[in-house]
Amino acid sequence: MTDLTALSYTAEHEWVAADGDVVTVGITDYAADKLGDVVYVDLPAVGSDLTAAEVCGEIESTKSVGELYAPVTGTVVEINDAVVDDPSLVNAEPFEGGWLLRIRVEGDPTAGLLDRAAYEALTGGDA
């Protein structure tokens, strides 16, 4: 099990795990539940430059389309091909096999992000 208190979060329901200057990004279980069964993910290409808080992809469920926001500014170094092939991983393992992309950042990788307590407050304890 992932230690959820070790992750950082955005108000758009992404989680961020920092490892040096590379962060791994996914969406939270709360967001995955709200979306319903994810059937398609559209991720930015490796090498693309992202700006924090801007839309960088899409997550479609059977019922709706959610936008993926870049949680940090940086360059995409890897995307999760397994989740592109099998988007249900987002629902089944949002914090593990359902990760979406890795971004190389300059400076503090988690500056401006929420900690677990702040994220739980945001979701009203439902997260």
Add this chain to the structure above:
Amino acid sequence: MSEPRFTPLRDRHEALGASFTDFGGWMMPVRYTSDLAEHHAVRQSAGLFDISHMAEFEVTGAESGAFLDYALAGRLSALAVGKAKYSLVLADDGGIIDDVIVYRLADDRFLVISNAGNRDAVAAAFAARVSGAATVEDVSDDYALIAVQGPRAEEIVRATPHLAIPELDDLRYYAWASGTFDEAPVLAARTGYTGEDGFELLIPTASAGALWDAVLAAGAPFELVPAGLAARDTLRLEAGMPLYGHELSRDMKPAQAGLGRVVVDAKEDFVGKGRTVPADDAPVLVGLVAEGRRAGRAGYAVTDADGTPVGEVTSGALSPTLGHPIAMAFVRPAFAIGDLPLFLDVRGTQIPATVTALPFYRRSK
């Protein structure tokens, strides 16, 4: 806007962990576990739906048939006792107020089931159209409606303790039979909104919870699962069935939605008579299929090869059963034939789409 209502089965849904959504003024279960799992269960085994939000009207009196012939698009006076028929409530201008299913209970008695969101509009239309020896009563609050849908639905109904439908052996699609659940009367209709075999069970509100529990328990060995509105929507879309507010509306004439056959123009008089034929250039409903996994959704534009809009998607999804995107859309008549290239504008990306005959999915008999 009044507070959303809950059906008599609210506590069951909450205990099963349902997520709720507002639909037609009702808080309804949208899913219990997974949209896709519930969809596949209905195609492969069976699903149990609470559709108690739907409205029921009882029409009684010697002139019930004549009243419905006037108030609806079809010739309901010709419907045999024990049978059901799909029909439309039309406006004076031929637009669609609602789509309904009519069950003939007796020579002088009919049941009309309409959409929850159109309950007031249908009630108003009936009140304005009724006269003579017919009366209409809105009995929606007296009944719950539970649907068992899927290839194993008949086995499940048979296996449900205390549910007795003596004429089940002879009950065909679009027909109904009376039965009992313990002491409570049940109207068992072989109708549905999923494209599968199945039953819709109308039961007095007070007995609804016990019937839900009994069917769910009896269905477990047959892999019955509770299913929400999300699955119901993708199931009906695959089956090419229209949803009011999407494929049907006040601004739409029946023939535009492929429902010209529902209108019996030969009737002497009915509301909408002579006004049901759409203009030659009125958009018409088509089925569209595409490749890949990105679905065109309600409100997305349908364009020609130049990117010029020629229509609009009314319902769309990645078909869980077929594995590719499907959509229903209104397009200009010239584009409905299928020999001109069409594209779905999926948030700025043009995805080639092909016109196909509805339904997208048909069950094997």
